[in-house]
Amino acid sequence: MTINRIDQLFRERKGEILSVYVTAGYPGLNDTGRLLEALQEYGADMVEIGIPFSDPLADGPVIQQSSQVALRNGMKLDLLFSQLKEIRATVEIPLLLMGYLNPVLQMGMEEFLSRCKDTGIDGVIIPDLPPAEYETRYRELFRSYGIYYSLLITPHTDNERIDRIAALSEGFLYLVAEASTTGARDSVGDHQKEYFQRLREMNLPVPGLIGFGISNRETFLTACSYARGAIIGSAFIRALGENNALTLEERVEKFIRGIRGA
Amino acid sequence: MGFEVDSGGFYGEYGGAYIPEMLYPNIKELEDNYMNIVSSDSFQSKFRLLLRDYAGRPTPLFRAERLSDHYGTQIFLKREDLNHTGAHKINNTIGQILLAGHLEKKRIIAETGAGQHGVAAATVCALTGMECIVYMGALDVERQAPNVKKMKMLGAKVIPVYSGNKTLKDATNEAIRDWINHPVDTHYIIGSVVGPHPYPDMVTRFQSVISEEIRIQLMEKTNRNYPDYLVACVGGGSNAAGAYYHYLEDDRVRLISAEAAGLGVGSGKTAATSLIGTPGIIHGSRTLLMQDDDGQIEEPYSISAGLDYPGVGPLHAWLAKSGRAILYAITDDEALQAAFLCTRKEGIIPALETAHALAALEKINPGAEDVVVVNLSGRGDKDMEIYIDKLNLSDDDKQD
Numbered sequence: 001m002t003i004n005r006i007d008q009l010f011r012e013r014k015g016e017i018l019s020v021y022v023t024a025g026y027p028g029l030n031d032t033g034r035l036l037e038a039l040q041e042y043g044a045d046m047v048e049i050g051i052p053f054s055d056p057l058a059d060g061p062v063i064q065q066s067s068q069v070a071l072r073n074g075m076k077l078d079l080l081f082s083q084l085k086e087i088r089a090t091v092e093i094p095l096l097l098m099g100y101l102n103p104v105l106q107m108g109m110e111e112f113l114s115r116c117k118d119t120g121i122d123g124v125i126i127p128d129l130p131p132a133e134y135e136t137r138y139r140e141l142f143r144s145y146g147i148y149y150s151l152l153i154t155p156h157t158d159n160e161r162i163d164r165i166a167a168l169s170e171g172f173l174y175l176v177a178e179a180s181t182t183g184a185r186d187s188v189g190d191h192q193k194e195y196f197q198r199l200r201e202m203n204l205p206v207p208g209l210i211g212f213g214i215s216n217r218e219t220f221l222t223a224c225s226y227a228r229g230a231i232i233g234s235a236f237i238r239a240l241g242e243n244n245a246l247t248l249e250e251r252v253e254k255f256i257r258g259i260r261g262a
Numbered sequence: 263m264g265f266e267v268d269s270g271g272f273y274g275e276y277g278g279a280y281i282p283e284m285l286y287p288n289i290k291e292l293e294d295n296y297m298n299i300v301s302s303d304s305f306q307s308k309f310r311l312l313l314r315d316y317a318g319r320p321t322p323l324f325r326a327e328r329l330s331d332h333y334g335t336q337i338f339l340k341r342e343d344l345n346h347t348g349a350h351k352i353n354n355t356i357g358q359i360l361l362a363g364h365l366e367k368k369r370i371i372a373e374t375g376a377g378q379h380g381v382a383a384a385t386v387c388a389l390t391g392m393e394c395i396v397y398m399g400a401l402d403v404e405r406q407a408p409n410v411k412k413m414k415m416l417g418a419k420v421i422p423v424y425s426g427n428k429t430l431k432d433a434t435n436e437a438i439r440d441w442i443n444h445p446v447d448t449h450y451i452i453g454s455v456v457g458p459h460p461y462p463d464m465v466t467r468f469q470s471v472i473s474e475e476i477r478i479q480l481m482e483k484t485n486r487n488y489p490d491y492l493v494a495c496v497g498g499g500s501n502a503a504g505a506y507y508h509y510l511e512d513d514r515v516r517l518i519s520a521e522a523a524g525l526g527v528g529s530g531k532t533a534a535t536s537l538i539g540t541p542g543i544i545h546g547s548r549t550l551l552m553q554d555d556d557g558q559i560e561e562p563y564s565i566s567a568g569l570d571y572p573g574v575g576p577l578h579a580w581l582a583k584s585g586r587a588i589l590y591a592i593t594d595d596e597a598l599q600a601a602f603l604c605t606r607k608e609g610i611i612p613a614l615e616t617a618h619a620l621a622a623l624e625k626i627n628p629g630a631e632d633v634v635v636v637n638l639s640g641r642g643d644k645d646m647e648i649y650i651d652k653l654n655l656s657d658d659d660k661q662d
């Protein structure tokens with residue numbers, strides 16, 4: 001069997017792994033493919049493609065709003081798969097789908113995974129699927145399609161549960177930086193550093209990526225000093241909505257350069 | 263067939279806690295503690311005392327003579343409208359505020375649609391000196407101005423929600439987001455038997471005082487402790503769950519749930535969730551909900567703001583699926599007619615939500631000896647503007 005692109009990434013790149021979150025169908029209905037290509041070109045290591053949902057209750061205002069725009073544009077899960085049909089002709093970096101459980105259930109988990117596989121999706125994140133239900137109901141199915149599943153932990157997750165979740169997580173573990181909804185923040189606080197330090201000492205079986213609140217070069221570098229890399233969502237979505245004089249590709253370039261410091 | 267929640271928080275295939283990890287500690291704390299706290303003597307004595315001396319319980323079970331004559335049966339009205347703040351909602355908020363005290367929470371959040379639950383939450387917060395934040399869709403803030411003023415007078419902070427469609431569903435999302443952002447000091451007082459486990463079971467237990475009283479009161483009045491028909495309206499389903507609770511396993515009692523059909527079940531302007539909904543996840547619960555084929559949750563419609571919810575509590579999804587409850591979809595017009603009939607026959611102006619339960623009397627055809635209990639969940643003060651508007655219209659019709 002071929003190696004999963006996520007594993008390959010973590011094998012090849014030791015630090016400062018940059019994963020970027022985009023909302024499918026935002027800012028324009030047909031922008032997602034272009035964005036993935038640009039993100040790869042300007043140096044993102046991995047992309048999480050958000051499936052827009054009418055009721056994103058773990059998200060802050062920026063991602064909420066982008067989801068609403070995407071739905072109004074006409075984005076649907078079925079359409080997203082059609083749009084991404086040829087994506088592997090041009091994009092080689094690992095791609096994940098991240099979405100709430102309900103749209104996935106309406107498509108049917110098996111159909112969803114089958115289309116992930118056909119599209120060349122490497123991993124999936126479903127924040128409101130309970131880990132225990134994933135384990136008993138879906139884990140085998142994910143395995144049979146060769147799709148990785150990554151789970152989340154937060155500063156309030158106790159060590160025993162962290163161990164259990166990390167053991168289920170494939171590719172990487174999503175380290176939510178703060179007990180909060182998604183959204184960009186300016187700094188990483190002391191209590192968060194303590195949590196990251198604690199995680200480092202736990203020697204988890206999968207590498208971690210820090211997400212939620214990472215917004216600029218400074219917070220990115222802080223995150224990278226505690227984990228293999230970081231995930232940027234709201235700050236990128238906001239950058240896409242600004243700088244309207246630039247092309248989409250130029251907006252991506254400007255943003256990634258800001259993070260990479262190049 | 264069992265209708266109690268199982269250890270995983272499910273009623274049959276419905277229920278559970280489909281929540282992001284950020285919310286897990288909050289829900290876990292509740293789940294680990296609610297049963298012990300709620301069944302303790304100290305909790306129960308405080309709860310019972312407040313239900314009696316503050317809410318005004320037991321609420322009467324009233325033999326409605328003229329409505330009975332009209333329908334040729336024996337109708338009793340369970341007068342939840344006579345509770346403090348005018349509806350059954352206070353039973354739940356009293357229970358939850360005491361629970362929040364036991365858990366040493368300092369800050370209360372709540373969602374509200376029509377404002378009835380928001381007022382009931384703000385009321386118990388004033389009573390106990392707790393900080394109270396109520397999320398309310400921006401559209402509802404406009405539509406329900408008197409309740410907004412009441413909440414403010416009671417000292418609550420009302421936060422208008424501009425996301426989504428700016429109604430109850432979005433207010434609930436926003437309350438959940440607040441809770442994610444305040445995981446330690448805050449208790450979320452949810453307003454119905456919805457949301458992640460253990461809320462549906464917890465709220466059902468607090469509301470079950472309704473059926474507990476019906477049993478005693480029916481015994482006094484009819485010499486048997488159960489009705490042949492038990493009728494309630496279902497939005498999220500808390501007043502119905504409370505009225506049904508002690509009869510769930512008693513097959514002699516036909517459970518009649520009235521849902522809001524809005525302009526009609528097939529009209530696209532409806533809130534008849536159990537009838538046209540399909541299984542999915544809403545607000546952390548696997549239940550029936552109104553959604554499109556892409557799994558996006560749809561906006562419901564009903565003339566009654568309290569029934570205007572695109573989901574239904576998982577217990578009710580299970581009652582519908584298993585055939586234990588019989589469902590009727592009541593249109594706006596049918597509800598209005600039933601409200602006017604109850605008002606003229608009994609001198610009781612019901613809430614618009616309750617009017618849906620009353621309208622189900624047109625559908626069930628009980629026998630002359632049958633005992634029918636209707637849960638009169640709330641009073642109509644908050645709905646006077648709509649009633650007056652509709653009354654004027656029919657007066658104008660007559661003059662034409």
Ligand SMILES: Cc1ncc(COP(=O)(O)O)c(C=O)c1O
Nearest residue numbers: 454497498499500501568639640
């Ligand atoms: C009087 C009254 N009845 C019924 C409801 C519907 O809620 P539930 O189905 O939870 O009883 C409401 C909600 O606002 C209400 O105010």
